[in-house]
Amino acid sequence: MTKAVLICSTRLSLLLSLLAIFMTLSHAKLGTLRETSFTVFFQNRPSGPKATSVAIAGIPGQDWTYGKYGTAFATDAAMTEGFDRKTAEIGRGQGMFLTSAQDGTSLTLLLSIVFTGKEYKGSTLQIQGADHQYENPREVAVVGGTGQFRSARGYATFESFRVSKSHVVSRCNVTIQHY
Structure with missing residues (x-):
């Protein structure tokens, strides 16, 4: 050598x-890797004076709707403990999504779950992925987190229920591993 x-x-x-x-x-x-599972409810208002999801960009000359390819939305929806919007708010679902499938069936979702309630206050989860909006349930990846959910990895499932024309509730079941 x-x-x-x-x-x-x-x-x-x-x-x-x-x-x-x-x-x-x-x-x-x-620290030690832990697993946490919980359910929250997003109180979405896709239209009306108190809309929580609004179109911010789209193809000129076309309607900017959830089913139209190329339409981008910003969202900031209340996240509650229960299905009823009068139950305790425990955080906000803040982010954006883009109708990314040409046939309008799939969104690309970038969502921060920002906890404001007692148990997880100050913590966040980052959700990202293809959201096949007309399927129930649908699954997306949890790709990160902060606070009590530091370095989170896992998945979230969403199932949407139309309460009225201007109110949609999405049940979100989250299963993550974190430190």
């Missing part, structure tokens, strides 16, 4: 050892 190969081999061993120590310390700092 040449001197150069020996030096490279030694440096690689040292680097791998430091990496193993760093990873061990990172996991120790984060």
